[in-house]
Amino acid sequence: MSTVSEALVPPARPRLAVWKLASCDGCQLTLLDCEDELLALADRVEIAHFFEASSADAPGPYDLSLVEGSVTTPDALALVRHIRAVSRRLVTIGACATAGGIQALRNFADVAEFRAAVYARPDYIDTLATSTPVSAHVPVDFELQGCPIDRVQLLEVITAHLAGRTPGIPDHSVCFECKRRGNVCVTVAHGTPCLGPVTHAGCGALCPSYHRGCYGCFGPSDSPNLRALVPLLRRDGMDREAVVRLLRTFNAYSPAFARASTALEEGEDASAPQPAPTARGDGPGPDEPEGAGP
Ligand code: SF4
Ligand code: SF4
Numbered sequence: 001m002s003t004v005s006e007a008l009v010p011p012a013r014p015r016l017a018v019w020k021l022a023s024c025d026g027c028q029l030t031l032l033d034c035e036d037e038l039l040a041l042a043d044r045v046e047i048a049h050f051f052e053a054s055s056a057d058a059p060g061p062y063d064l065s066l067v068e069g070s071v072t073t074p075d076a077l078a079l080v081r082h083i084r085a086v087s088r089r090l091v092t093i094g095a096c097a098t099a100g101g102i103q104a105l106r107n108f109a110d111v112a113e114f115r116a117a118v119y120a121r122p123d124y125i126d127t128l129a130t131s132t133p134v135s136a137h138v139p140v141d142f143e144l145q146g147c148p149i150d151r152v153q154l155l156e157v158i159t160a161h162l163a164g165r166t167p168g169i170p171d172h173s174v175c176f177e178c179k180r181r182g183n184v185c186v187t188v189a190h191g192t193p194c195l196g197p198v199t200h201a202g203c204g205a206l207c208p209s210y211h212r213g214c215y216g217c218f219g220p221s222d223s224p225n226l227r228a229l230v231p232l233l234r235r236d237g238m239d240r241e242a243v244v245r246l247l248r249t250f251n252a253y254s255p256a257f258a259r260a261s262t263a264l265e266e267g268e269d270a271s272a273p274q275p276a277p278t279a280r281g282d283g284p285g286p287d288e289p290e291g292a293g294p
Pocket of ligand 1: 174199203204207208213218219
């Protein structure tokens with residue numbers, strides 16, 4: 001039986017921590033952008049560590065850690081191991097934390113050359129040769145993609161993890177969102193190159209809604225079929241170098257994107273006829289009518 005003094009103590013709120021590695025802070029800002037929902041969230045959880053919002057720093061353990069940014073330095077590597085050790089659940093947020101980010105372009109180059117070109121005293125810079133997602137180093141409970149992430153999806157992920165259920169985040173491609181909005185497909189109608197068929201949903205097909213092709217900022221969809229898409233990008237006027245750049249901009253670490261871009265760079269004839277797609281998520285079929293996504 002509880003004592004009177006115990007009965008007066010409010011139940012402990014779940015403890016939330018938000019961390020930053022190599023990144024632009026945009027995904028943490030998405031949390032601050034939640035405004036009204038953030039106030040409700042702050043009532044339900046203790047925000048124990050969130051340097052973008054407060055200099056207060058309560059020590060762990062934490063019930064949920066959100067991690068933004070990629071691992072690019074020895075300090076960041078030590079930090080992700082610490083975060084994992086003090087967090088019951090660890091969720092990575094954004095393209096950097098889930099796929100290495102734009103800074104993963106270094107994975108295809110000589111980082112010492114970059115360091116010498118950018119810094120007056122490169123010997124002061126302690127950096128790793130690669131930019132890698134958090135999941136390359138420690139187990140991750142959920143990855144929320146996007147550059148930046150979508151605020152509604154972020155709130156769903158937080159509430160789902162605090163309630164102990166699986167987040168309801170679809171893993172289909174941007175093409176599904178395009179069709180749901182009734183967009184005319186920019187590839188089919190205008191021959192505009194678009195990464196929508198291989199890009200994770202979440203933005204509501206923002207770029208095609210403004211008659212632009214998707215450039216992949218929400219990361220790879222489930223089972224992206226680059227073998228089918230790359231020939232369409234070439235057909236629509238992109239040379240090999242442009243396709244390599246497009247594939248690597250946000251998705252350099254993704255195995256499927258890295259394989260396809262490296263094959264192109266090494267001279268594989270990406271415009272050679274490919275077998276027709278057969279499985280879900282296999283990407284575009286060139287003969288679909290206007291208004292339907294490839
Ligand atoms: S359409 Fe593509 S590039 Fe544009 S916001 Fe969505 S995922 Fe990002
Ligand atoms: S390929 Fe077409 S349907 Fe798919 S996202 Fe791009 S514009 Fe939309």
